[in-house]
Amino acid sequence: MSPRRTHLLYLHGFRSSPRSAKALRMARWTAEHRPDLTFACPQLPPSPREAMALIDSLIRDWPREAMAVMGSSLGGFYATGVAQRTGARTVLLNPAVDPARDLAHYIGEQTCWQEPEERFFFRPAFVDELVALNVGALAHPERMLAVIAKGDEVLDWREMHARYASCRIKLLEGSDHGLADFDDYLDELTAFLGL
Numbered sequence: 001m002s003p004r005r006t007h008l009l010y011l012h013g014f015r016s017s018p019r020s021a022k023a024l025r026m027a028r029w030t031a032e033h034r035p036d037l038t039f040a041c042p043q044l045p046p047s048p049r050e051a052m053a054l055i056d057s058l059i060r061d062w063p064r065e066a067m068a069v070m071g072s073s074l075g076g077f078y079a080t081g082v083a084q085r086t087g088a089r090t091v092l093l094n095p096a097v098d099p100a101r102d103l104a105h106y107i108g109e110q111t112c113w114q115e116p117e118e119r120f121f122f123r124p125a126f127v128d129e130l131v132a133l134n135v136g137a138l139a140h141p142e143r144m145l146a147v148i149a150k151g152d153e154v155l156d157w158r159e160m161h162a163r164y165a166s167c168r169i170k171l172l173e174g175s176d177h178g179l180a181d182f183d184d185y186l187d188e189l190t191a192f193l194g195l
Helices: 021-033 048-059 074-086 099-106 124-132 157-163 182-193
Strands: 007-011 038-040 067-072 089-093 108-111 119-122 144-149 168-172
Touching: 007 021, 007 048, 007 074, 021 038, 021 067, 021 182, 048 074, 048 124, 067 074, 067 182, 074 089, 074 099, 074 144, 089 182, 099 124, 144 157, 144 182, 157 168, 168 182
Parallel strands: 007 038, 007 067, 067 089, 089 144, 144 168
Antiparallel strands: 108 119
């Protein structure tokens, strides 16, 4: 039996923040059900290299066998990298498969979904940084669960399904990119993470 989880990392998506609906829901769930759990949801910088450096410094001293990860969209891409290196149980929410390709169309000034007055600049170099973070074949697919919505209006569900075919997949017939129905399967996801 695996040890009780002691740490949970939540990684938000592109143009998102720790104030996203799912990040706030996970913070609330942790406070209500596992107040003993160390919960971290950092504001990720626009530079993928800096984002991964921040994540690595945050989890450096976390016990690998007792940590869990959840990532949404671009955060799912980052979470895949974390899972690859740590073997942590991981839930991916509509995870980005090829963000270098997709975000090449977003070079320039961007705004945060939750706070439109917050602006950042997505630089051309960030596309190369995303390419450098690709991890290839999944090392621990049995420890990963991908939630994929056929109704995702941002990412292609077929591409996500193909990328994570070796993992456990929860395929939603409808829903959307933001997973407005997140609460409906939160119990299943936290159980998978061993929380």
